[in-house]
Amino acid sequence: MNNEELKIKISELLPTATFEEGTQWLTINVAPGDLHLLATQLRQDTSLFFDYLFCLTCIDWKTHLTMVYHLDSTKFRHNIVLKSKLDISSPAIDTVSDIWKTANFHEREVYEMFGVNFLGHPDLRLLILPDGWEGKRPMLKSFEDPINMIRL
Amino acid sequence: MVEEIGTTPEGDIIINVGPQHPATHGVLHLVITINGETIKKVEPHLGYIHRSIEKMCESLTYRQFIYVTSRMDYLSAHINNHACALCVEKGLQIEIPSRAKVIRVIMDELTRIASHELWWGAMAMDLGAFTPFFHAFRERETINDIMEETCGARLTMNYMVPGGVMLDIHPNFQKRVKDFITLYKSKISEYDELVTGNIIFQNRMKGVGYLSPEDAISFGCTGPTAKGSGVSSDIRKLYPYEVYDQVQFDEVLETGCDSFARYMVRIREMNQSIRIIEQLIDNIPEGDFQAKTKAVLKLPKGEFYQRVETARGEFGVYIVSEGGTTPYRIKFRSPGFSNLSALDQMARGSKLGDLVAMMGTLDLVIPDIDR
């Protein structure tokens, strides 16, 4: 499917979704509450079949966080990007690790680096950071660490 | 006297494999639960070499941040640099000279061969055969010498820059690459004699670490790990960049889904890389090796994503720009991170000795996983 067809199809699935213009791939903005439902449909719909989540990350915009999901279909080879705005003070979103298993590790990384709470995640613990770093959110722009960070 | 420690309530033993362990090739820490010799659970603990490269890159300019990526997957340093350079070029919307494109692809493929050579030796060493390690290094050193002559370094080259390559190829480059191809072809049969055909090796590999195609996709496995499960995932074929759409090569796929399939993918992939180099080495177009770029690079506001195929799988660079001289946010999608997440599923139910074979064929590079 090309981007136009995808746009129509996704609008049908989730009428509240908005689309970004001028991006490399079709970019869809979704409310955090709708994300899991849409993701399930994207994975299961036989004409979409987004079975490969190749990148999951988070961006700190200082005022809010944005979760970014890059999806690919191994069958049709079309790509989309899902984005979801989160509140910076207590970010939370449904996990997608039940849809794509790779999200398990990627969400754990985002959890410790950005402090995003993934609801329903089976094993939300620190993966990369050592013990004692719970809740420190080192990848946020506001993070300061006078000992471990060297500014040039 | 001898105390009972580190056991689960069911009486299974918990063993720490790593962070200092001969088979983890770096500082990977796996906490495994075993019952006798049978693995029940594998739980990776990462971060022993985490340098937060993504955060570091936020304070480096678009020219500067590329060298850092050599330190991630140091065995695919060229390809990592290539991905970053491509992503910046995508943002700047500049077309690079065709000479630079061809040089980049040749370098990528040489890197891929060098990486697979090292993997071959190290994997055989994990299985207890030491000799292949030294034999693999003989060929790998030749590639390193070629790199040293043209790029000035053996491992962390920083050769790809936005707009092309940093320096033109050395006058000896073509001759030495051809010499290497001759050497490689005369030695590759030894690999089969020493390792591939060996009955002990085959028994250690076949049926070990089963990863179904569905799981491979779901876990985001790429590169030889996915190709060994028959999943077509070669970015060079699916989303061609540079001159990959103009050269003849096959995407190597095996359907065994086990460690032996992943092993064979890498061995056959080396031959495909040789094929690509053979097509290009005599056809490097004349012209500039670098496009004219401004002294200070500024990417327009927006998001840019570039996917490339490293020796380990799909490497992605995601740059979020606010229009300044430094990236606002960079995300590196490293292949090893996703491949490692499948290890638990692969290892459950197999023997402790198999874990080594599985880790060997996943070809884990720890700085690539930790970033």
Next chain:
Amino acid sequence: MSNNSNYKDSSSIPPLASGGGGASSSGGGALQYLKDVFNGLKSLATGLRRTLYYFTHHKEIITEQYPENRDTLNLPERFKGEVVMPHDENNEHACTGCTACELACPNATIKIITKFDITPEGKKKKALDKFVYHLELCTMCNLCVVACPTDAIKMAQTFEHSVFDRSELTKILNKPGSKIREGIE
């Protein structure tokens, strides 16, 4: 294997894995058994022949005897060992002190201290005072050499940088009393 069968038990491992170490038998009669044994031994013999070849052919040895071969060691001219500033016979260099390298460096390896010279016309002119180079921070990325507009610095082929005191790695690249070559702006 279906999509959801997450954790294979040992019974689902293909038969080859549970075969013997000496050979792989997945059923079959006595003939098959002997054939497996024979093929297994043959594959082992192939490997043994290869290693015996190397055991007896010492010309294949590739060891480089490093400290002894120092004199014959030939590093390519592009090898990135450390940043140096070439001076000519009049103790003159080509550095204008423009700080392009300092800005290009990702690790703050280079620190340029400038001074003001008085030209014969009596004007003040910015000139290099000290080119401080922190080798201990350098990653040999070559960006400074590329950035230099006057080719004042280049990469040297030295690589034996070990010292007992870290401070010895901080170097001042312009020689004492050196000045900028005529005609370089």
Next chain:
Amino acid sequence: MVIEMVIAGVCVIGLFAALGLVLVLMERRVAAWIQIRLGPNRVGPKGMLQSLADTVKLLVKEGMTPNGADKFLFNFAPFIAMMVAMLLMAPIAFAKDFQLWDLNIGVLYFSAISSIMVISILMAGWASNNKYSLMGAMRSGAQIVSYELSAGLSILAVVILTGSLNLNEIIQSQADGWWIFKGHIPVIIAFIIFIIAVTAETNRAPFDLAEAESELTAGFHTEYSGMKFALFFLAEYINVFIVCAIGATLFLGGWMPFHIGHWEAFNHVMDYIPSSLWFFGKTFFLIFLIMWFRWTFPRLRIDQLLNLEWKYLLPISMFNILLVTLMAILGWHF
């Protein structure tokens, strides 16, 4: 009598030290040449004194005992390993009329004592209070007990043909030709099985599961350091030497020169070569064989290791015993 024993004791200890040094150096050279390297070349002429330097290093190193270990067993285990190796040295005929103890059940003695080796490994693994060590020890136990069987059965092939358990008589019976030639196919099969089985019994690669450094870091001797480790290390090499000496004695005629039937002139020339040279030549050939295996093959997995024994080696050697018996009764051997 006492003086004799003291002399013999001193000789054995001297031989031990010398053998350890020579074998370690040999191992490193074989490994290096196979791996297209030079090997040790720094200490002494052509690196000859490298293993001596290593010994000095191990001697002066602190022999640590881990906190949670069973101290007595932990420190005792290396000595058992060494004692077993020393005991095994007794019945070996190094040259013509040179044997410490001409035992009339020499073969049985060898089989019995070499099994004790496993106790020291189990002891070391258990007492270390380390999971890696324990697993290495357990693996080793399963392995050595299994491979004793086929090693014993392949030795039995020669015993059947000779009709004696006395090592000296076995050597004498090979005066007109070694058993590997006289007994043709069945003895060759027995010889191959013997080599595989003793490689496993001495925990050498590809059967070094007890150590398996890529899986268990160092297996049963993970916690050992200094001289205690050196004793294990030395015992391993002495054991390799002993099993190879036994193999040479049983299958290759021990110190007996190479004789062909009634070619008197040829046999006479062969007799001029000293018998000790014959013995050591054969033994070191077998040692080279085992080292050659080590540097060529990958390691087996534990279940494959046991499969190899119980599904392949044991049935084959049992069948082979039948063949040998038949051959001995019908006189098909030369």
